[in-house]
Amino acid sequence: xxxxxxxxxxxxxxxxxxxxxxxxxxxxxxxxxxxxxxxxxxxxxxxxxxxxxxxxxxxxxxxxxxxxxxxxxxxxxxxxxxxxxxxxxxxxxxxxxxxxxxxxxxxxxxxxxxx
Numbered sequence: 001x002x003x004x005x006x007x008x009x010x011x012x013x014x015x016x017x018x019x020x021x022x023x024x025x026x027x028x029x030x031x032x033x034x035x036x037x038x039x040x041x042x043x044x045x046x047x048x049x050x051x052x053x054x055x056x057x058x059x060x061x062x063x064x065x066x067x068x069x070x071x072x073x074x075x076x077x078x079x080x081x082x083x084x085x086x087x088x089x090x091x092x093x094x095x096x097x098x099x100x101x102x103x104x105x106x107x108x109x110x111x112x113x114x115x
Contacts, residue, residue, distance in 0.1 A: 013099065021066075073095055
């Protein structure tokens with residue numbers, strides 16, 4: 001995969017994940033590029049966040065949708081709970097190296113999706 005293809009896969013995977021959720025106002029930050037290790041590799045980062053929805057919003061339903069979608073892409077997915085009991089979904093493999101979905105990030109949600 002070329003660097004541009006990797007960047008595009010990261011952005012599309014995150015934005016397609018967000019489209020599954022009943023949340024509006026998503027805003028991108030990036031994609032940005034960072035050099036890794038000895039500089040022979042590049043790592044793209046992309047953050048996609050939305051305003052916090054109402055208090056009746058079920059973050060666990062969002063996390064399950066994200067986990068199921070990313071599993072369907074061939075990713076290995078792990079969901080953990082933050083100290084407040086809100087889910088964080090980690091995914092590796094498939095079309096990207098790794099992603100994180102934070103269901104109740106301060107100022108964002110149903111998530112900040114980072115890759």
